[in-house]
Amino acid sequence: MTLEQRLAAVREGMRARGLDAVIALHDGTHFIETPNPVQMLTGFKSLGAAAVVVTANGEDPILVVTPAWDAERARERCEKTRVVAADDLVEGLVSALAARGRSLGIVGLPATPWALSGRLMEVLPQAASVDDWVYALGAIKTEDEIRDGREATRIAEVTYQHMIDIVRPGISEDELALELKWYSRTLGAEDNFLLLCAGSHNRAVQPSTGRRMQAGDIVLAEITPSCRGQLAQICRTIVLGPASAELKRKYDLVVRAMNEGIRAASPGVPMSAVCRAINAVLEAEGYGEFCYPPHIRRRGHGLGFAAISPGDVSLDNETILAPGMIFMIHPNQYLPETGYLLCGEPVLMTPTGAEPLTRRHAALAEIPL
Amino acid sequence: MLTMHPTLLIGSAEWQAETLPKELFLGRIAALWRGVDTTTMGAIVYGDARHHAELAYLTHFTPKLEPALALIPRAGAPQLLVGGGVNMLAAARPLTWIADLLPLRQPGKTIAEWVRTSTAGGAGGRPVLIGAPAMPWALHREIADALGADVADATPVLQSLMRRKQPSELAAIRRSCATLDAVMATIGEAQRDGASAASAVLAGELTAIRRGAQDVRSLVSIDGGRTLAPLDGARAQEVTADPLQFYVAVRDGGYWSEGFATLGRPHPAVDKACAALRSVLAQLQPGATGRAIADAIAATIAPYEWHPITAHSFVHAVGLDLAEAPEFAADNDAVLAPGNVYSIGVGLSDGGAQCAIASAMVAVADTGCEILWSACADEGLGEDR
Numbered sequence: 246m247t248l249e250q251r252l253a254a255v256r257e258g259m260r261a262r263g264l265d266a267v268i269a270l271h272d273g274t275h276f277i278e279t280p281n282p283v284q285m286l287t288g289f290k291s292l293g294a295a296a297v298v299v300t301a302n303g304e305d306p307i308l309v310v311t312p313a314w315d316a317e318r319a320r321e322r323c324e325k326t327r328v329v330a331a332d333d334l335v336e337g338l339v340s341a342l343a344a345r346g347r348s349l350g351i352v353g354l355p356a357t358p359w360a361l362s363g364r365l366m367e368v369l370p371q372a373a374s375v376d377d378w379v380y381a382l383g384a385i386k387t388e389d390e391i392r393d394g395r396e397a398t399r400i401a402e403v404t405y406q407h408m409i410d411i412v413r414p415g416i417s418e419d420e421l422a423l424e425l426k427w428y429s430r431t432l433g434a435e436d437n438f439l440l441l442c443a444g445s446h447n448r449a450v451q452p453s454t455g456r457r458m459q460a461g462d463i464v465l466a467e468i469t470p471s472c473r474g475q476l477a478q479i480c481r482t483i484v485l486g487p488a489s490a491e492l493k494r495k496y497d498l499v500v501r502a503m504n505e506g507i508r509a510a511s512p513g514v515p516m517s518a519v520c521r522a523i524n525a526v527l528e529a530e531g532y533g534e535f536c537y538p539p540h541i542r543r544r545g546h547g548l549g550f551a552a553i554s555p556g557d558v559s560l561d562n563e564t565i566l567a568p569g570m571i572f573m574i575h576p577n578q579y580l581p582e583t584g585y586l587l588c589g590e591p592v593l594m595t596p597t598g599a600e601p602l603t604r605r606h607a608a609l610a611e612i613p614l
Numbered sequence: 615m616l617t618m619h620p621t622l623l624i625g626s627a628e629w630q631a632e633t634l635p636k637e638l639f640l641g642r643i644a645a646l647w648r649g650v651d652t653t654t655m656g657a658i659v660y661g662d663a664r665h666h667a668e669l670a671y672l673t674h675f676t677p678k679l680e681p682a683l684a685l686i687p688r689a690g691a692p693q694l695l696v697g698g699g700v701n702m703l704a705a706a707r708p709l710t711w712i713a714d715l716l717p718l719r720q721p722g723k724t725i726a727e728w729v730r731t732s733t734a735g736g737a738g739g740r741p742v743l744i745g746a747p748a749m750p751w752a753l754h755r756e757i758a759d760a761l762g763a764d765v766a767d768a769t770p771v772l773q774s775l776m777r778r779k780q781p782s783e784l785a786a787i788r789r790s791c792a793t794l795d796a797v798m799a800t801i802g803e804a805q806r807d808g809a810s811a812a813s814a815v816l817a818g819e820l821t822a823i824r825r826g827a828q829d830v831r832s833l834v835s836i837d838g839g840r841t842l843a844p845l846d847g848a849r850a851q852e853v854t855a856d857p858l859q860f861y862v863a864v865r866d867g868g869y870w871s872e873g874f875a876t877l878g879r880p881h882p883a884v885d886k887a888c889a890a891l892r893s894v895l896a897q898l899q900p901g902a903t904g905r906a907i908a909d910a911i912a913a914t915i916a917p918y919e920w921h922p923i924t925a926h927s928f929v930h931a932v933g934l935d936l937a938e939a940p941e942f943a944a945d946n947d948a949v950l951a952p953g954n955v956y957s958i959g960v961g962l963s964d965g966g967a968q969c970a971i972a973s974a975m976v977a978v979a980d981t982g983c984e985i986l987w988s989a990c991a992d993e994g995l996g997e998d999r
Contacts, residue, residue, distance in 0.1 A: 550621070
């Protein structure tokens with residue numbers, strides 16, 4: 246899949262729906278759970294609000310970039326895209342839309358800040374929301390996104406090794422998280438969704454706080470670098486000191502559950518089957534009640550920042566898996582004996598199954614004190 | 615200044631009752647009630663990882679991950695609704711003085727119920743929204759639908775209160791500026807040692823982290839100052855720039871400072887930008903308008919043109935947000951208000967290879983202006999610091 250093929254699929258969908266143009270919006274607030282349709286259709290991760298206009302007639306997409314001074318970066322990044330520099334997105338968009346049809350679709354509006362969306366709706370009152378089908382077209386990653394996902398995974402693994410080297414009792418969660426994010430930037434990541442926390446019995450993985458780590462703590466980390474806008478993630482668990490026999494057994498259990506999930510992920514099967522395979526391992530060990538909310542709601546997720554399709558690894562996701570998809574498989578399970586344990590790998594769907602992008606899979610790490 | 619917004623805020627944002635007592639926040643809330651209509655029964659305050667200055671001002675809460683809503687009644691105890699589910703509450707609790715934390719679920723229904731119970735007994739009144747401009751369209755619509763009508767936006771009322779920085783706020787900004795200065799010094803050392811543009815800036819970022827900054831962001835130029843860009847892992851990694859032009863923002867104790875600077879060999883445009891910045895700073899007075907400051911900059915940078923980056927943002931207030939209201943422009947009369955802190959940037963360009971930006975952080979008092987940090991403070995721009 247190339248970006249041009251993705252755009253061709255968007256145009257085909259437009260023709261089927263009678264649309265002259267699709268407008269994709271993003272305000273520059275990059276969040277792991279929120280798709281970025283501008284990046285999905287151009288490859289550009291913006292500083293500020295941006296929009297892209299894709300027309301059914303096949304002309305190059307028009308990318309409106311704010312602030313205007315960031316347009317040169319967009320031109321360098323985006324081939325076969327006409328970049329419009331603007332300091333006001335609405336004004337830039339109106340000028341880009343001139344004489345480009347009356348039947349418009351719009352994607353990204355629900356996440357757009359009210360101050361901006363209100364103005365957009367005034368100038369585009371006829372635009373119809375087309376979020377679902379456009380986002381679905383991002384489920385198959387482009388060759389560039391797959392390349393960047395592999396590189397982000399490499400950075401995640403090297404960062405994890407650095408974490409093992411420096412994590413010790415006395416360091417605060419915040420200090421460790423900041424240091425690791427910085428370290429991943431020295432490796433080439435431009436961002437890192439780094440959830441990290443520690444405790445003797447964690448209820449969940451949470452954003453870091455000022456809590457200082459203690460001997461015996463179980464340290465949880467979702468190391469999630471972004472490389473040229475493509476996220477990858479590894480979920481890891483470290484114990485400060487020797488792990489108890491029970492902790493080792495329970496961690497082996499979640500690893501086994503994850504491996505079953507990876508095995509179940511095949512082209513043509515629904516995403517829900519992956520979740521079901523993970524749950525089955527845990528249910529067989531008597532943890533059925535912990536396989537559902539409020540303890541767990543998903544066993545993985547898509548990886549943006551562009552499209553977050555194919556979505557969550559959850560029982561209610563019937564998306565059919567196909568080669569080219571990238572997503573996380575992570576049991577990330579709360580167990581009453583040990584607390585929350587993190588274990589997860591990013592996978593690429595291939596014609597034969599799910600290929601973990603990691604070189605080394607999750608294993609409980611013990612830090613000698 | 616706009617930076618590449620990170621997907622997750624990492625860094626200490628915990629509430630320290632000793633330095634920022636609860637009474638400080640109660641005083642701010644009381645001031646808010648004095649500024650809005652007397653029939654206002656409470657405030658719905660929105661904040662997310664990117665836009666949360668108003669929420670932090672009233673609650674000290676920084677939403678590191680998902681958005682949050684504070685429900686602050688005119689009478690009674692406030693609630694903080696935290697995104698991410700019940701498991702996020704433990705991590706949120708140390709970040710705020712508010713005791714009543716709940717998961718942010720079904721916000722429309724929750725807010726409608728809050729209004730109903732808060733106005734029970736005939737109290738009456740309607741809430742106001744704060745932070746509404748940054749609220750996602752879908753959430754704003756859900757709240758409006760739940761309350762049966764659009765809710766008045768009182769964000770400007772609170773923003774006007776936020777303009778006069780309190781002593782604790784000024785202290786935090788001074789600490790932030792001190793860290794900014796240390797960052798600049800580190801970048802200078804790295805640049806002199808031959809580090810690439812990316813390595814030098816990352817060395818500066820590490821200095822900020824080691825000094826306890828909760829956030830640090832940077833932009834760097836590898837084309838002689840014509841443009842600035844975030845480090846993207848590729849472009850700046852191998853490039854050595856001399857002079858090195860860059861931008862750094864540092865957040866400490868919730869408060870930002872920022873600076874454009876150039877380090878390395880002397881360069882005519884850089885020298886001119888520095889001279890212009892010094893001249894503009896020398897003319898600054900409380901009450902100066904955006905129009906007057908723009909005129910002063912234009913006069914001092916001639917024959918150069920405005921740099922595209924500073925053309926539309928040559929002065930703005932800095933505090934809990936990197937760019938606080940009001941917006942200054944060459945054609946408006948927003949004024950430097952006593953009690954507030956500003957970033958002032960002078961950028962120039964000849965349209966080609968001669969480009970430079972220099973900036974300063976300035977605290978405005980009733981009687982004059984204090985330079986908290988300047989790219990051209992001592993040795994001068996373009997010289998080794």
